[in-house]
Amino acid sequence: MLEMREAVAAEKLTRRFGEVVALDEVSFVLPGPQVVGILGPNGAGKSTLLDLLEGLDTPTSGTVRVLGGPVHPYPRSRVGVVLQRECTLDGVTVSEWVELFASIAGATATAILAEAGLEARANVPMQRLSGGEAQRLHLAVAVAHEPELLFLDEPTAHLDPDDKRRLGERVRAQGRSRTIVLSTHDMREAEALCDHLLFLDRGRVRAAGPKGELLAGVGSVEDAFFHYCAARIGADGGRS
Amino acid sequence: MSTFLLLVRMRVRDVTRKASSFAFLFGLPLVLLAIVSLVFMEGHPFERRHVVMVGEGQLVLPGITVDHERSERAAFGRLDSRMASAVLVGNRVIVGERDVVFGRGVAASLAPRPSVETRPVPRLGYVQYLLPGLLTFSVLVAGLFGVGYAMLRYRESLFLKKLATTTLRRSTFVAAQIVARAVLVLAQIAVLLVVAIPLLGLSLPLSGYLWLLLLTLLGILTFTGVGFALAALIRQEGMLVDVINASTTPLVLLSEIFFPVDTLPGFLPSVATALPTTQMVRMVRTVLLEGTVAPSAMVPGMAIVAAWMTVTFVLAVLSFRWT
Numbered sequence: 334m335l336e337m338r339e340a341v342a343a344e345k346l347t348r349r350f351g352e353v354v355a356l357d358e359v360s361f362v363l364p365g366p367q368v369v370g371i372l373g374p375n376g377a378g379k380s381t382l383l384d385l386l387e388g389l390d391t392p393t394s395g396t397v398r399v400l401g402g403p404v405h406p407y408p409r410s411r412v413g414v415v416l417q418r419e420c421t422l423d424g425v426t427v428s429e430w431v432e433l434f435a436s437i438a439g440a441t442a443t444a445i446l447a448e449a450g451l452e453a454r455a456n457v458p459m460q461r462l463s464g465g466e467a468q469r470l471h472l473a474v475a476v477a478h479e480p481e482l483l484f485l486d487e488p489t490a491h492l493d494p495d496d497k498r499r500l501g502e503r504v505r506a507q508g509r510s511r512t513i514v515l516s517t518h519d520m521r522e523a524e525a526l527c528d529h530l531l532f533l534d535r536g537r538v539r540a541a542g543p544k545g546e547l548l549a550g551v552g553s554v555e556d557a558f559f560h561y562c563a564a565r566i567g568a569d570g571g572r573s
Numbered sequence: 574m575s576t577f578l579l580l581v582r583m584r585v586r587d588v589t590r591k592a593s594s595f596a597f598l599f600g601l602p603l604v605l606l607a608i609v610s611l612v613f614m615e616g617h618p619f620e621r622r623h624v625v626m627v628g629e630g631q632l633v634l635p636g637i638t639v640d641h642e643r644s645e646r647a648a649f650g651r652l653d654s655r656m657a658s659a660v661l662v663g664n665r666v667i668v669g670e671r672d673v674v675f676g677r678g679v680a681a682s683l684a685p686r687p688s689v690e691t692r693p694v695p696r697l698g699y700v701q702y703l704l705p706g707l708l709t710f711s712v713l714v715a716g717l718f719g720v721g722y723a724m725l726r727y728r729e730s731l732f733l734k735k736l737a738t739t740t741l742r743r744s745t746f747v748a749a750q751i752v753a754r755a756v757l758v759l760a761q762i763a764v765l766l767v768v769a770i771p772l773l774g775l776s777l778p779l780s781g782y783l784w785l786l787l788l789t790l791l792g793i794l795t796f797t798g799v800g801f802a803l804a805a806l807i808r809q810e811g812m813l814v815d816v817i818n819a820s821t822t823p824l825v826l827l828s829e830i831f832f833p834v835d836t837l838p839g840f841l842p843s844v845a846t847a848l849p850t851t852q853m854v855r856m857v858r859t860v861l862l863e864g865t866v867a868p869s870a871m872v873p874g875m876a877i878v879a880a881w882m883t884v885t886f887v888l889a890v891l892s893f894r895w896t
Contacts, residue, residue, distance in 0.1 A: 414738035420731040424590045436576040437739045
């Protein structure tokens, strides 16, 4: 069993967009390797938080630590990312896309195609891939350089149940050797995939910890989410 | 294949795989050439009574502008491109077949009276004058639209954001975009020259082609820098297109593409001379109309374009962001 270490940490992390406070003094420590789920409804601040953790945005205040170190310079070679809305360039084929990212990652295109199970679809334009095929491709590209930390922003949001199940299996497999931080608003998916949970609502962390601890005496992830969110909202009088 | 070459290939294919982009790239300059050839086949639309004197010397002709050129070849280039109506070399006045009366008038004003000789002038002579402008315009559009708009599209499609999550260096990406654009523009200009040189009756030695290559690359570096900077500063597609249109139109009018800027009023000739497009047009015109070029004659123009290139490139590098 791999030793658990700090994978991602945030301290008083705040991100404002004008008057809108997307994240409000968020603090947490996420250990790894394991699968960590950031749960929250649409607009909770999940993507904003991931952008900051991925080094794609700058916080208004507060600090982020990734893999035990600062984010300047960002440890890109140790981190993989699948964006919420992944890029698709018109006409670019799967093999062209894979060749480019294999070259950047120092991997081989055939290995990435095999990992994605898309060898037979190599010459197809990317926009003609199904949702499940596209997500398999993006996941395979993101882990091509064997990152220690992998961010997945709502990876199954637009997949049918069968693709969702298959991608979930891949995520579980990837999570055995690295830390995966995935955001989702799908409580059942989080229950099936995650070892550690962080409940985010209206820009604030309502609860965070090992899944077993958070669910103790509550039941399902869905029950736990509403339990903790309702409790915190009640405690601060609904101000947050 | 290296990441750099894969990025270049991706950008080139991005243009060549779409029929509309391909047609725009290679067809537009030829369409413009066809239009200006038709419109100006009988000459330029305004009267220019210029006499070019080869070598030094004082000459005053009432109502006529007298210019000087250092060589007969340069002077005949002006005559062929209809930017002058007569050339004075020693005791000879040389005119095109349509300007014999004008030539006799000039000769009659001089003492001792020179002889008047005629010289066949290309029918599409004024189009010779316009061709350097078309070439420069292609390079300008490649930089502003070809890079500026492409970067905006890459940003909107999240391609840049995706690349930001990788170890790819900004310098590799920027260099690949410039090289890809250079490949496309050089192919575009090659097609234009293949059609234009025989059509306009031009002849160009190998050194002329090398000069055109050098000037095109210099122009690409200058204008792609502007394209990168605009895409970084303007995040909305509509506004970017408006800004590019708004900048291109005055540049076309002020860059000696259609007429010499020394005829412009007030401070405009100074402004026009400082523009990189004007210098590009002048240098390309020198190469196309004179054929052989003394490097020393190109130094002032090259210095101005190089200064612009430095400024726009620093601006581009400082302003470029993945996200």
